[in-house]
Amino acid sequence: MLFLASCKHDDLEVAKPNETVRAATDFVKNNYELRLFHAALLKTGYADQLNGPGPFTVLAPTDDAFNAIGIFNASDFDKLNQDTLKKVIGYHILPRLLRLSSIPSNGIDVRYATLEGTELYASLASTNQSGNSVGNWLYFSGAFASRKDVTLSNGTLHVLSKVMKPNFKTTVQQWLANHKDYSVFVKGLKKFDLWEQLNGNGPFTIFAPDDAALAKVGITSASLDLLDKNLYVGSRLFGAYILYNKHFFISDSQIFTLINSGGYFNYTLKDDNHEMEFVTFPENSGASLYYQLMLKDGGLPFPQILKTLSVNYYHKVDNLCSNGLVHYVQDGLVTPAQALKK
Amino acid sequence: MEQYFLNKTHSSKRLTMLLLIMAVIGLMFATGCSKVDYTKIEEPAYLRVFNNLNYVQTLSGKDEKVPFFCMMINPVTDASGKFTGAQIVGDYLDKRDTYAPPYPSHVGSSTSVNNPEYPGKENVLVGPILNGFDLSSWAQVPSGKVRIVFAYRPKNTIPFFQLEEALRKDILIDTTINLTSKEVYTLHLLQKDFVTKKTGVLLRQENFHKLSLSDSLVYVNFYNMSAKGFWQADASLKDQSSELGTFKGGIKDEMNIYLSLYEDQADLSHLAPTVPGFKGRYLANVKLNTSSNAVSPYVSFPLWASGKANGVITNVWQRFDFFVPGMDITNNPFFGSETETGSNWATVNCLLNGKVRLTTNVSNAYLPNLNVNIHSGVNNPKTFATVNTIEVVNGRVYLTTIQRKYAPPIY
Numbered sequence: 001m002l003f004l005a006s007c008k009h010d011d012l013e014v015a016k017p018n019e020t021v022r023a024a025t026d027f028v029k030n031n032y033e034l035r036l037f038h039a040a041l042l043k044t045g046y047a048d049q050l051n052g053p054g055p056f057t058v059l060a061p062t063d064d065a066f067n068a069i070g071i072f073n074a075s076d077f078d079k080l081n082q083d084t085l086k087k088v089i090g091y092h093i094l095p096r097l098l099r100l101s102s103i104p105s106n107g108i109d110v111r112y113a114t115l116e117g118t119e120l121y122a123s124l125a126s127t128n129q130s131g132n133s134v135g136n137w138l139y140f141s142g143a144f145a146s147r148k149d150v151t152l153s154n155g156t157l158h159v160l161s162k163v164m165k166p167n168f169k170t171t172v173q174q175w176l177a178n179h180k181d182y183s184v185f186v187k188g189l190k191k192f193d194l195w196e197q198l199n200g201n202g203p204f205t206i207f208a209p210d211d212a213a214l215a216k217v218g219i220t221s222a223s224l225d226l227l228d229k230n231l232y233v234g235s236r237l238f239g240a241y242i243l244y245n246k247h248f249f250i251s252d253s254q255i256f257t258l259i260n261s262g263g264y265f266n267y268t269l270k271d272d273n274h275e276m277e278f279v280t281f282p283e284n285s286g287a288s289l290y291y292q293l294m295l296k297d298g299g300l301p302f303p304q305i306l307k308t309l310s311v312n313y314y315h316k317v318d319n320l321c322s323n324g325l326v327h328y329v330q331d332g333l334v335t336p337a338q339a340l341k342k
Numbered sequence: 343m344e345q346y347f348l349n350k351t352h353s354s355k356r357l358t359m360l361l362l363i364m365a366v367i368g369l370m371f372a373t374g375c376s377k378v379d380y381t382k383i384e385e386p387a388y389l390r391v392f393n394n395l396n397y398v399q400t401l402s403g404k405d406e407k408v409p410f411f412c413m414m415i416n417p418v419t420d421a422s423g424k425f426t427g428a429q430i431v432g433d434y435l436d437k438r439d440t441y442a443p444p445y446p447s448h449v450g451s452s453t454s455v456n457n458p459e460y461p462g463k464e465n466v467l468v469g470p471i472l473n474g475f476d477l478s479s480w481a482q483v484p485s486g487k488v489r490i491v492f493a494y495r496p497k498n499t500i501p502f503f504q505l506e507e508a509l510r511k512d513i514l515i516d517t518t519i520n521l522t523s524k525e526v527y528t529l530h531l532l533q534k535d536f537v538t539k540k541t542g543v544l545l546r547q548e549n550f551h552k553l554s555l556s557d558s559l560v561y562v563n564f565y566n567m568s569a570k571g572f573w574q575a576d577a578s579l580k581d582q583s584s585e586l587g588t589f590k591g592g593i594k595d596e597m598n599i600y601l602s603l604y605e606d607q608a609d610l611s612h613l614a615p616t617v618p619g620f621k622g623r624y625l626a627n628v629k630l631n632t633s634s635n636a637v638s639p640y641v642s643f644p645l646w647a648s649g650k651a652n653g654v655i656t657n658v659w660q661r662f663d664f665f666v667p668g669m670d671i672t673n674n675p676f677f678g679s680e681t682e683t684g685s686n687w688a689t690v691n692c693l694l695n696g697k698v699r700l701t702t703n704v705s706n707a708y709l710p711n712l713n714v715n716i717h718s719g720v721n722n723p724k725t726f727a728t729v730n731t732i733e734v735v736n737g738r739v740y741l742t743t744i745q746r747k748y749a750p751p752i753y
Contacts, residue, residue: 074433203405250400256404259399262400262401264401
C-alpha cells in the first residue's frame with residue numbers, strides 16, 4: 001500500500017562538477033590575452049594533443065610577450081622557420097602536472113623535461129630570509145610566470161610575461177655568427193683571439209653589444225680594420241662583455257636578491273684588472289626585469305667607475321644556448337682609448 | 343529413536359571437534375611456518391659517516407654541484423659499469439648537523455629523507471654496547487678491505503638506484519678503506535684544499551671504548567679539519583652568516599683551547615659566575631689536520647665541579663675559547679663583542695640545546711651542553727658525563743657526543 005503513494009520530486013538543478021573547467025587548448029582559445037599562443041598551437045599541431053588526456057603544464061606567453069619579439073598577427077608565425085617554431089612551442093609545454101607547490105622552495109635551475117625533449121630551468125624565490133614580503137617569484141628559463149596554477153581539466157597553466165628563447169644545440173658562438181647585427185662584435189672577438197673558445201663547454205654568459213651599440217663607443221667594422229691589436233688590451237676591449245664559467249639568466253640576480261639579498265655579483269675580468277658588477281632590478285612587480293652593468297678600473301685604493309649601463313630590454317635577453325647565454329646590451333662598455341696598453 | 347538421535351549428535355559433535363582441531367592446526371601452519379630472514383654481517387666493523395662538505399646558496403655559487411651524495415660500500419656494478427646496488431647503501435647523505443647525538447634521536451622526528459649522517463635515519467644493524475658505551479649511532483659494516491663510493495645525486499626523493507642512468511655517473515670519491523672487525527670508526531668526507539676544491543676522506547679509528555674513562559669526568563677532544571687555505575681566503579668566499587660567530591672566517595692552523603665553566607644554564611651571560619678554578623683554564627692545543635687519522639688525546643674536567651651540585655644534577659655549562667698561541671683570556675686584545683678577529687680568536691658556548699643564545703652581545707657559535715641532562719630512574723633529570731668530540735671544519739664547529747648506557751626512566 002505504501003508503494004502506491006508516490007513521492008513528488010521537485011526538479012532540482014545540480015551543478016555538474018568542473019563544467020567550466022576546460023582542457024588546455026580550449027582554455028587558451030577562449031582567452032583574449034593568449035590569442036597568439038593559440039595561433040601558434042594550431043600552426044605547430046599541438047592544439048589537438050593539448051585537448052587530449054594530459055596531464056600537461058602549459059607555459060603560455062601573453063600576446064604582449066609575442067608582440068615584443070615582433071609577432072603581432074597569426075600570419076607572422078608563417079615568416080618563421082616552422083621546425084624551429086615547433087621546437088620552441090614544444091619547449092613551452094611540460095608533459096606532467098607541475099603546480100607551484102611541486103617546485104622546491106628557493107629552488108634554483110630545477111630541470112623539468114618539456115614536450116620538445118630537452119629540459120627547461122625553473123627557479124623559484126619563495127621567501128626572503130629577512131622576513132619581508134613572501135612572494136612566489138617563479139621564472140621558467142628566465143621568463144616570469146605572472147599568473148600561476150590556472151586549473152585546466154587536463155593539467156595546469158602558467159602565464160608567462162616573456163617568450164622563452166631556447167636555441168637548443170646552438171653554441172653561443174654559432175648564435176652570434178647567425179645574427180648579422182652582431183657582426184662588429186664577432187669581428188672584434190675574432191681579431192683579439194676570443195672567438196674560438198666560445199665553441200667550448202663554457203658555460204659563458206655574454207652581454208653582447210650589437211653594431212649600433214659598438215658604434216656608440218666608436219667601434220665600427222672600418223675602425224676595427226685600422227686597429228693595431230698589439231696596442232690594445234683585447235681582454236678588456238672585447239673581453240669585458242664575456243662572463244666566464246657562469247650560466248646566468250638575467251632573472252637569477254633578482255631571485256637571489258629575494259632569497260638572501262645576494263643579487264649583486266662582482267667579478268674581475270679575465271686577464272685584466274678591471275672589475276664588473278652585475279645586478280638586476282624588477283619592474284611591473286617582476287613582469288619585466290632590467291639589469292645593470294658597472295665597469296670599474298682596477299685602481300687602488302678605490303676603483304673608479306668607468307661606465308654604468310642599464311639595459312631595459314627584457315625581451316632581447318636570455319637567449320639560451322647549449323654552452324651558455326647571450327644577453328643584449330644597447331651601448332658599448334669600453335672605448336678603444338680606455339683599452340690602450342700602458 | 344531417541345538412542346539413534348543421541349548417537350547422531352554425539353558423532354556430529356566429534357565431527358565438529360575434528361574439524362575444529364584441523365582448522366587450528368591449519369592456522370598454526372599458515373602463520374607459524376613462515377621463514378624470517380635476519381640479516382647478519384659476519385665480523386662487522388662499526389662505522390659512522392659524516393659529510394663535512396657544506397654549501398651556501400649564492401649567485402656566484404649557483405652553478406656549482408650541491409654536495410648531496412649516495413654512499414655505497416662494496417657496490418655491485420653490471421656489465422656496463424653502472425651501479426646497480428651495494429652491500430651497504432647510505433642514500434640522501436646531506437651536510438652534517440651541528441650536533442651528532444649519542445642516540446639516533448632524529449629518527450622519530452624527521453620529516454624528510456635527507457640524512458645528516460650515516461647511519462642516522464637508516465634502519466640498519468647498529469653497534470652493540472662496548473665497555474658501557476652505547477654505539478647505536480654506529481652502523482655495522484663488513485670488515486676487511488672494502489670499496490667505498492660517494493656519488494653525487496640530485497636533491498630529490500627518488501632512491502639512487504631508481505634514478506636515470508645519466509644521473510648516477512657523477513662520482514666524487516671511489517676508494518678502498520681497511521676496516522678491522524669489532525673496531526669503531528668515524529669516516530669524514532671533507533674538503534682538503536680550499537683553493538683547488540680537492541676533496542678526500544678521513545677514516546679515524548676511535549679508541550674511547552678502550553680507554554679507562556671515569557663516569558664522573560666529562561671528556562672532550564678537538565680536531566681542526568678545515569681545508570688548507572680556508573682561513574687565509576677572502577671573506578667574500580665564505581659564509582658570513584652571524585650564527586657561525588667568530589668561527590666564520592676559520593681559525594688559524596694552530597690554536598690553544600681554554601675552558602670556562604659557568605655555574606648556571608639559566609644565567610645567559612658570558613659575565614655570569616664561573617666555577618672556581620675554571621675560568622679560561624688551558625685545555626688543549628689543536629692543529630690543522632686533514633691527512634693523519636690519529637686520535638686526539640681526550641682532556642677532561644669534572645662533572646661535579648660546581649659547589650652547588652648535589653651529585654644528581656648540575657646546571658654547569660661550558661665555554662671554549664680558541665686562541666692563537668700567545669693570546670689567552672687575560673691578554674685578549676679584542677673587545678668582547680668583536681665579530682672580526684682575523685682567525686685569532688673564536689668562541690663556542692655549549693649550553694642547553696645549542697639553540698639558545700646568550701643575552702649579552704657576543705659573536706659566538708653555539709653547541710648543546712656537553713653534560714647530558716635526562717630523565718633516568720627516579721630522577722628527572724639526572725646529569726650524565728659524556729665523551730665528546732668537537733670538530734672545526736671551515737668556519738663551522740660540530741659536536742659529537744657519546745654517552746654510556748643509562749638506567750631507563752621510571753615514571
